[in-house]
Each structure stands twice: as C-alpha cells, then as structure tokens.
Amino acid sequence: MIYAVVADDELLARQKLRQLLREEPEIDVVGESASAMETIELVRMTQPDLLFLDIRMPGMDGFDIIGALMAEPNLPMPRIIFTTAYDSYALRAFEIHAVDYLLKPFTFERLHSAVESARQQLQAAKHAPARDDLAKTNGHQYTKRIVFKSRGRILFLPVPEIRWIGAEENYVRICTQSETHLLRETMSRIEERLDPQMFLRVHRSSIVNLQYVKEVRTDADGECMVILVNGQKIAMSRSYRSRIQEWLHR
Amino acid sequence: MHTSRWRKRVEGFTLTFLERLKARSQPLFLHPVIFISGFVCLGLLFALQSWNSARIWSYRLDLGLLLKAWGVQYFIWGTICWLLWFWYGPRIQQLTIWRMVAAVLPFSILVAVVEEMLWVYCIPNWPIRRREMDYWKRLTFMLDGEMVDNLVIFWCTFFLVRGIGYYQKFREKEHAAAQLEIEVIQAQMRALRMQLNPHFLFNTLNSISSLMRTDVAAADTMLEQLSSLLRIALERREVQLIPLTDEMEFVEMYLEIQDQRYTGRIREEIRIDPELHDALVPAMILQPIVENAFAHGLSRLDSGGLLVVEARRENENLKLTVLNNGAGVNAEMATARSSQGVGLANVKNRLWLHYGADQMFSLDEIDTGKVLATITLPLQFAKSPTAKFTGYGV
Numbered sequence: 346m347i348y349a350v351v352a353d354d355e356l357l358a359r360q361k362l363r364q365l366l367r368e369e370p371e372i373d374v375v376g377e378s379a380s381a382m383e384t385i386e387l388v389r390m391t392q393p394d395l396l397f398l399d400i401r402m403p404g405m406d407g408f409d410i411i412g413a414l415m416a417e418p419n420l421p422m423p424r425i426i427f428t429t430a431y432d433s434y435a436l437r438a439f440e441i442h443a444v445d446y447l448l449k450p451f452t453f454e455r456l457h458s459a460v461e462s463a464r465q466q467l468q469a470a471k472h473a474p475a476r477d478d479l480a481k482t483n484g485h486q487y488t489k490r491i492v493f494k495s496r497g498r499i500l501f502l503p504v505p506e507i508r509w510i511g512a513e514e515n516y517v518r519i520c521t522q523s524e525t526h527l528l529r530e531t532m533s534r535i536e537e538r539l540d541p542q543m544f545l546r547v548h549r550s551s552i553v554n555l556q557y558v559k560e561v562r563t564d565a566d567g568e569c570m571v572i573l574v575n576g577q578k579i580a581m582s583r584s585y586r587s588r589i590q591e592w593l594h595r
Numbered sequence: 596m597h598t599s600r601w602r603k604r605v606e607g608f609t610l611t612f613l614e615r616l617k618a619r620s621q622p623l624f625l626h627p628v629i630f631i632s633g634f635v636c637l638g639l640l641f642a643l644q645s646w647n648s649a650r651i652w653s654y655r656l657d658l659g660l661l662l663k664a665w666g667v668q669y670f671i672w673g674t675i676c677w678l679l680w681f682w683y684g685p686r687i688q689q690l691t692i693w694r695m696v697a698a699v700l701p702f703s704i705l706v707a708v709v710e711e712m713l714w715v716y717c718i719p720n721w722p723i724r725r726r727e728m729d730y731w732k733r734l735t736f737m738l739d740g741e742m743v744d745n746l747v748i749f750w751c752t753f754f755l756v757r758g759i760g761y762y763q764k765f766r767e768k769e770h771a772a773a774q775l776e777i778e779v780i781q782a783q784m785r786a787l788r789m790q791l792n793p794h795f796l797f798n799t800l801n802s803i804s805s806l807m808r809t810d811v812a813a814a815d816t817m818l819e820q821l822s823s824l825l826r827i828a829l830e831r832r833e834v835q836l837i838p839l840t841d842e843m844e845f846v847e848m849y850l851e852i853q854d855q856r857y858t859g860r861i862r863e864e865i866r867i868d869p870e871l872h873d874a875l876v877p878a879m880i881l882q883p884i885v886e887n888a889f890a891h892g893l894s895r896l897d898s899g900g901l902l903v904v905e906a907r908r909e910n911e912n913l914k915l916t917v918l919n920n921g922a923g924v925n926a927e928m929a930t931a932r933s934s935q936g937v938g939l940a941n942v943k944n945r946l947w948l949h950y951g952a953d954q955m956f957s958l959d960e961i962d963t964g965k966v967l968a969t970i971t972l973p974l975q976f977a978k979s980p981t982a983k984f985t986g987y988g989v
Contacts, residue, residue: 440986442988452812452816488987488988491987492984492988496823496827496851497826514870514872514873
C-alpha cells in the first residue's frame with residue numbers, strides 16, 4: 346500500500362485528485378491539506394510515501410515546502426508528484442527528482458502513469474535501499490529519464506520507454522510506444538547520455554532500444570535493417586551490423 | 596562663502612546649459628563649435644575677398660588686420676546667432692508676421708548696434724590710419740557703413756532658424772507616420788489572430804459539453820488537449836513569426852482533438868522536410884487551413900478521409916500544402932466567401948501583411964473531390980532558435 350497526501354489550496358482540485366485516486370487500488374490517501382503550514386504538519390504526522398503537491402499555495406510555494414521537509418531530521422522524504430497549472434517550474438521539479446509533473450487539467454491516464462512511476466521508484470527503493478548511493482559512487486553517468494515539453498505537456502520520460510530515436514537535421518525524434526516527440530538536440534549528444542547496454546546506434550541517423558529489437562534482416566537488395574517488436578523497420582548501415590550481431594548472439 | 600555661492604550659481608548654470616544642450620535634438624551643424632566656426636570661416640572668406648578687391652584698385656591693405664577684423668565680426672555674429680537659436684529657437688518658429696515686425700525688427704536693430712559696439716571695442720585700430728578718432732566716433736562711422744550688412748546677417752539667420760524648425764517638424768511627422776503604420780499593422784495582426792481562436796475554441800467546448808454526457812473519460816482527454824493548446828497559444832502571445840516545428844506541434848494537437856471527433860474516419864499524414872523544422876512561418880497560419888479542410892471537406896465523408904500536411908523547400912521558398920479529399924473546391928470556395936470562411940480570408944490577409952507580394956496562397960481542386968491548399972512564402976530561418984528546455988537526469 347502506498348500512503349499519499351494531497352496538498353492543494355483549491356477544494357475542487359483536491360476532490361478531483363481524490364476521486365481519480367480511488368481508481369488506484371494501491372494508493373491510500375491519508376490526508377489533505379490546503380496550505381503550506383498544514384502540508385508540513387500533515388507530512389510530519391503521517392509520514393506518507395507520496396505527496397501530490399501544488400506549486401502555488403498560500404504561505405509558501407511547493408519548493409519551499411520541500412525545503413522545509415528536507416530540513417527536518419528523521420523525517421523520511423515522500424516522493425513528490427507536482428500538480429500545477431504552470432509549466433515554468435518543470436525543470437526545477439525535475440532537478441529535485443520529483444516523480445512527475447502534472448499540468449492541470451490532467452486525465453486519469455496521465456495521473457495513472459505518474460502513480461505507476463512512483464510505485465516503481467518506491468519498490469526499487471525498498472528492494473535496494475542503498476542503490477542511489479551505489480550509483481553515485483560508481484560514477485553512474487547515463488541518464489535514466491529525460492524532461493522536455495511536447496505538445497503543451499511536460500514529460501518526465503523514463504529512458505526505457507524510448508523505442509528508437511531518429512535524426513532530423515537539428516532535431517531528434519524520440520519514439521515511444523504510442524507517441525513521437527521532436528527535440529532540439531543532436532544525435533551524438535543524446536547518444537552519449539544513453540546507456541550503451543540498452544541503446545545502440547545502428548545508423549548515422551538512428552538509435553534503437555535493444556529491448557524492442559525483434560530481429561536484424563538483410564533483404565534481397567542487400568540492405569540491412571532492424572525490425573522492432575511492433576514491426577517497424579529501421580535502416581541500418583553495414584558498419585554497425587557486426588555490433589548488433591554481437592549483441593544478438595549474446 | 597560669497598565666492599562659493601557664485602561658483603554654485605555658475606555651476607548650476609553650466610549644468611542646466613549642458614543639459615539643455617543634450618536634450619535638444621538638433622542637426623549636427625547647430626553644434627556650437629561647428630556653427631560658430633562656420634561663421635568665422637565665412638568672415639575669413641569675406642576678408643580675402645575685400646583684400647583681393649582692394650588690390651585691384653591698387654590699394655594696399657594688411658591682410659592680417661583684415662582677417663582679424665572680419666574674423667572677429669563673424670565670430671561675434673556666430674555667437675549671437677547661436678545663442679538666439681538656443682534660447683529662442685522654438686519661439687522663433689511660432690512667431691506671427693505681426694510679432695516679427697513689431698518685436699523682432701526693433702530687436703534686430705538693437706542686436707546690430709550691440710554687435711557693432713562689441714566689434715569696435717575689440718578692433719581699436721579701425722578705420723585704418725585714423726588713430727585720432729575716439730570710441731564713439733569710430734562706432735558711428737562703422738554703423739554708418741555696416742548697419743545694413745548687420746541687419747541682413749541677423750535676418751538671414753532668423754529665417755534659417757525658422758527653416759530648420761520646419762524641417763525638424765517635417766521629419767518628426769514623417770517618423771510618427773511610419774511608426775503609426777507599423778502599429779496599425781500590428782493591431783491588425785492581433786485582431787486577425789483573435790478571430791482565429793474563438794471559432795475553434797467554442798466548437799471544441801461544445802464537443803466537450805456533448806461528450807460529458809456520454810463519455811466522461813473522452814471529455815476529460817479533450818479538455819486536457821484543449822488546455823495544452825491554449826497554454827501554447829497564450830505562451831506565444833505577440834510573437835508573429837515562429838519556427839515551423841512550433842506551428843506543426845500546434846497543428847498536431849489540433850488534429851488530436853479532431854481525431855476524437857471523427858474517430859477513425861480520417862487518415863492523417865504529416866510530411867515535413869527535416870531541414871525546415873526551424874523555418875519561420877506566421878503563427879497560426881496552417882491551423883485555419885486544416886480547420887477549413889475539416890469543416891468544408893472531410894466532415895462530409897463517412898469514411899476514407901485523407902488529410903496530408905506537407906512542407907517542402909522550393910529554391911528560396913517554403914511551400915506548405917494541405918491536401919484533403921473532401922467535398923471538392925466548389926463547396927470550399929463557396930464557404931470561403933461566406934462568413935464561415937473568415938479563417939481563410941485571414942490567412943490571405945496575414946500573408947499579405949507579412950510578405951507583401953512575395954507570397955502566394957491558392958486553393959485548387961487537383962482531382963475530383965481532392966482539394967489542395969498551397970502557401971508559398973520566402974524561406975527564412977530563426978536567427979536564434981527558441982530554446983525549449985531538455986533536461987537529463989538519473
């Protein structure tokens with residue numbers, strides 16, 4: 346069971362969250378608060394796993410609340426999901442390792458994916474409590490998630506959800522199961538941030554997530570291609586062929 | 596104590612003097628140094644001329660003395676005229692003819708006399724070889740010969756100052772007119788963009804209202820999409836030209852909403868040449884065309900609808916096309932002319948305001964039922980592409 350607190354100064358906003366969270370069997374809302382002081386007090390008392398936090402609140406803003414909570418010794422820090430109407434704090438939220446950033450109004454699906462991320466993070470922390478520290482000491486350098494704005498939404502996209510990445514001049518197109526997003530970024534810059542155990546450059550203009558590779562095929566004309574689990578074909582250069590064969594035969 | 600007060604006064608005066616000097620917008624030649632040197636140069640030229648004419652009459656004159664006499668005279672005149680412009684410049688422009696005769700004429704005589712008094716004081720050995728004359732005698736002698744010249748100099752400067760005033764006013768008016776034109780165009784653009792939004796906004800709100808009764812989740816999704824759309828539209832505000840990626844993002848969001856309405860009836864294709872992602876287009880230029888394709892073409896089909904949005908480079912132009920296989924151009928043209936076609940009229944207007952004759956917009960039936968809208972505009976790229984954030988983290 347995940348214990349959650351909902352902090353928002355608007356009654357209707359809290360009501361909506363609570364209603365939607367009723368559909369999430371694993372979430373138990375243990376309290377609601379309408380101001381910064383109330384939120385700090387409530388978190389101190391209930392010590393929840395998850396905090397749904399509005400950024401603009403009377404008294405202090407959401408980040409001040411987090412600062413105040415972190416300053417308390419012996420208080421386990423809840424995971425944070427921001428719910429706000431403003432998109433301008435997204436990068437800051439990402440930097441303080443918030444689980445997600447929901448722009449109001451959000452749908453149940455969007456909330457569900459945020460809750461799912463929180464659940465995974467909490468589970469991972471439970472099984473390997475020292476994992477974060479371990480990663481730090483190992484000099485872990487590969488990105489686990491990417492934050493960007495796409496079609497008016499803020500996405501904290503977990504890297505494993507990326508199926509493949511295509512180059513488009515000054516941009517890269519990130520393709521997930523259901524969507525594609527255009528980012529102003531270069532292939533080499535994004536490649537060096539991705540774990541080579543998970544992602545492979547198969548062409549000057551494409552990177553694939555090996556998790557989703559079904560097979561490598563050479564057609565009648567001698568053209569090589571990678572076929573993803575959803576049937577998508579991605580051209581491959583010969584120079585990269587040996588690398589993927591090596592991986593396939595592992 | 597006494598001296599310090601004086602110093603303060605002098606400092607105060609020079610300060611306000613300098614401030615006033617800075618505050619006045621003026622042509623370069625009215626800078627005091629340039630103006631007075633100009634006068635002195637004129638005086639020196641006259642000196643040379645009279646020295647030359649004296650030689651013709653075989654009359655020997657000391658060139659140095661001539662230069663000094665003329666130079667000093669024009670230096671004094673230059674200073675007086677500049678001060679007159681500086682103190683009375685704006686008032687000179689407002690004078691009526693009656694005031695000129697009644698006030699400036701006597702004033703000009705006074706100034707002419709004072710100038711001559713100063714000059715006679717500065718040049719004591721003139722007229723030449725008449726050392727026995729005292730100051731007043733020399734003054735009357737000089738006034739006799741120079742009064743008319745002095746008045747001519749005064750009035751020439753007077754009308755010069757008046758002329759400068761008219762010229763400056765003319766320039767200001769011209770500048771203001773140009774500024775106004777820009778503002779009018781901007782206001783028109785704003786107005787046109789405002790007309791685009793509500794049309795679509797209320798249709799979508801109506802769809803949400805309708806969905807609310809049948810499918811709450813779908814209504815919620817549509818609300819989220821509409822909010823995203825509004826968020827982006829509000830963010831852009833007054834920006835007129837945006838990168839094609841941003842415009843396409845908007846179109847894609849619009850299509851997402853339309854997808855909900857026309858579930859599965861319409862296939863959409865978007866083909867953007869990757870090198871054109873950063874090309875600049877007027878904000879909200881494609882959306883009305885896509886909307887038009889839906890409203891007057893695709894919405895009449897039960898199935899098999901096709902919508903293709905394409906961006907290509909053609910030499911130095913950017914070509915944007917929207918193809919649909921709806922009801923045909925006649926239906927679309929008819930509505931384009933009616934009040935519902937206000938969106939397309941706006942597209943034309945805005946293209947014209949942005950690019951003048953360098954753009955083209957057409958709506959053609961290329962096949963039975965297939966309508967192709969084409970926008971051609973000069974290809975430009977953003978100098979510094981808008982940095983949308985991308986962050987990486989663990």
